[in-house]
Amino acid sequence: MSETAQHSPHHIDVKEFHPRAHEALHNPQIRHNFRKAMDGLMTKRKSAFEGWDLESLRDLGANVRLRALANLPDLLEQLEKKLTENGIKVHWAVDGDEACRIVRDICKARDAKTVIKGKSMVSEEMELNKYLEEHGIEALESDLGEYIVQLAGETPSHIIMPAIHKNTGEISQLLHDKTGTDLSNDVEYLTAEARLQLREKFMNADVGVSGVNFAVAETGTLCLVENEGNGRMTTTVPKCHIAVTGIEKVVPNLEDVTALLALLTRSATGQHITTYFNMISGPRKAEELDGPDEVHVVLVDNGRSSIYQDDELLDTLRCIRCGACMNHCPVYTRVGGHTYGTTYPGPIGKILMPHLIGLDEGRHLPSASSLCGACGEVCPVKIPIPDLLVRLRQESVDGDKLHPAKVRGHGAKRNALEAMIWKGWSWMHARPGAYRFGTNMAARLRKLQPGQMGGWTQFRTSPKLAPKTFHETLKERGQ
Numbered sequence: 506m507s508e509t510a511q512h513s514p515h516h517i518d519v520k521e522f523h524p525r526a527h528e529a530l531h532n533p534q535i536r537h538n539f540r541k542a543m544d545g546l547m548t549k550r551k552s553a554f555e556g557w558d559l560e561s562l563r564d565l566g567a568n569v570r571l572r573a574l575a576n577l578p579d580l581l582e583q584l585e586k587k588l589t590e591n592g593i594k595v596h597w598a599v600d601g602d603e604a605c606r607i608v609r610d611i612c613k614a615r616d617a618k619t620v621i622k623g624k625s626m627v628s629e630e631m632e633l634n635k636y637l638e639e640h641g642i643e644a645l646e647s648d649l650g651e652y653i654v655q656l657a658g659e660t661p662s663h664i665i666m667p668a669i670h671k672n673t674g675e676i677s678q679l680l681h682d683k684t685g686t687d688l689s690n691d692v693e694y695l696t697a698e699a700r701l702q703l704r705e706k707f708m709n710a711d712v713g714v715s716g717v718n719f720a721v722a723e724t725g726t727l728c729l730v731e732n733e734g735n736g737r738m739t740t741t742v743p744k745c746h747i748a749v750t751g752i753e754k755v756v757p758n759l760e761d762v763t764a765l766l767a768l769l770t771r772s773a774t775g776q777h778i779t780t781y782f783n784m785i786s787g788p789r790k791a792e793e794l795d796g797p798d799e800v801h802v803v804l805v806d807n808g809r810s811s812i813y814q815d816d817e818l819l820d821t822l823r824c825i826r827c828g829a830c831m832n833h834c835p836v837y838t839r840v841g842g843h844t845y846g847t848t849y850p851g852p853i854g855k856i857l858m859p860h861l862i863g864l865d866e867g868r869h870l871p872s873a874s875s876l877c878g879a880c881g882e883v884c885p886v887k888i889p890i891p892d893l894l895v896r897l898r899q900e901s902v903d904g905d906k907l908h909p910a911k912v913r914g915h916g917a918k919r920n921a922l923e924a925m926i927w928k929g930w931s932w933m934h935a936r937p938g939a940y941r942f943g944t945n946m947a948a949r950l951r952k953l954q955p956g957q958m959g960g961w962t963q964f965r966t967s968p969k970l971a972p973k974t975f976h977e978t979l980k981e982r983g984q
């Protein structure tokens with residue numbers, strides 16, 4: 506298992522979050538598109554869980570994930586054994602680069618020129634499309650949202666709905682410019698046109714690449730949840746299917762999938778069940794009419810085993826990628842996904858990306874939160890996101906415990922003056938005499954208090970020190 510991958514996805518300067526956030530906040534179109542979409546998703550989620558004992562279901566989901574993670578090494582071995590018995594070739598990748606090389610080698614061995622892709626966030630993490638293009642292999646996204654962002658030369662702005670930042674008019678214009686489709690506000694027409702273009706690509710693709718929602722260790726089954734049928738086409742039409750997945754997606758048995766599926770679809774899109782639920786258990790058998798001749802699975806680590814070693818941060822790996830934390834996040838819903846500049850935006854991105862790109866690079870991410878707690882309240886597998894944000898915030902100034910070697914100066918990033926102030930503060934609060942003397946002095950010298958305190962007072966008024974200390978006030982009242 507791996508050390509954390511070093512590269513930052515999409516080559517966007519992740520550290521430029523603030524200027525991008527500022528820009529997004531002043532873009533009424535972005536604000537409107539996200540507000541509308543997120544309001545709809547929140548309402549749908551709420552009504553999808555009506556009549557359910559949501560807390561018990563979330564407890565069940567959390568327990569399924571915790572049990573799977575507790576036995577992760579054994580489950581992965583069992584999964585590999587079962588997949589191999591089913592005729593699926595298993596590959597292990599330490600990081601995104603190795604995973605890309607594995608996919609390229611499989612394609613090269615088949616002399617493949619075109620790859621059709623189902624939706625896969627791990628392939629985004631690997632920057633697979635770019636890599637394949639550089640090696641002379643055309644990679645086309647077939648999920649409608651992914652297809653739109655690919656045509657626009659963008660990256661997904663949401664893990665479930667990649668093109669959620671665009672409205673119908675923008676999509677119509679894009680399809681018109683790139684593919685010659687007539688301009689229209691009729692969503693059904695636009696969808697049908699895109700499907701027509703994609704269908705031909707499906708028929709001619711040499712290889713299909715998909716993600717995996719759950720990998721069942723007991724049976725060696727790969728489960729894929731989708732709404733458009735493109736996942737089924739990707740995994741059955743081309744002669745070769747490659748599934749790429751993070752190592753944490755494994756669950757012990759099929760029974761576990763039922764609880765997670767019930768939570769996933771309701772939390773993600775407010776659906777009781779998606780239109781398609783694919784269970785892939787091997788290449789086409791002699792008596793079967795369709796399916797690929799070859800099925801491969803690439804199990805990608807890319808920093809996950811490093812997270813696994815930390816008892817607290819391990820909770821991050823429970824994630825089933827439903828996106829509910831984003832839909833309910835007051836920061837994400839205002840600035841949108843692209844502002845983060847990372848593969849995974851929003852609350853899950855803030856706790857996951859620092860491990861994928863290093864806390865040094867993503868140190869501002871845990872702070873891009875109001876800590877309102879909404880993400881933790883809606884997470885279907887009860888990941889304590891706010892607690893993990895606080896932990897990462899602390900590490901962003903005190904040093905990265907998980908990857909100490911990555912942060913210069915033995916991990917310390919705290920400003921020297923700030924460190925001195927906090928040290929003095931802590932010393933004074935541990936000594937009643939010093940505390941009394943300090944607060945007395947502060948009350949007497951309050952006129953000297955600076956009006957501006959750097960970034961703290963950029964958008965707030967500086968709090969004024971009281972003319973009397975708390976103890977003095979109490980004494981006056983005879984208490």
Ligand code: SF4
Binds near residue numbers: 772830831
């Ligand atoms: S952290 Fe929880 S709410 Fe967010 S995507 Fe993952 S499972 Fe869904």
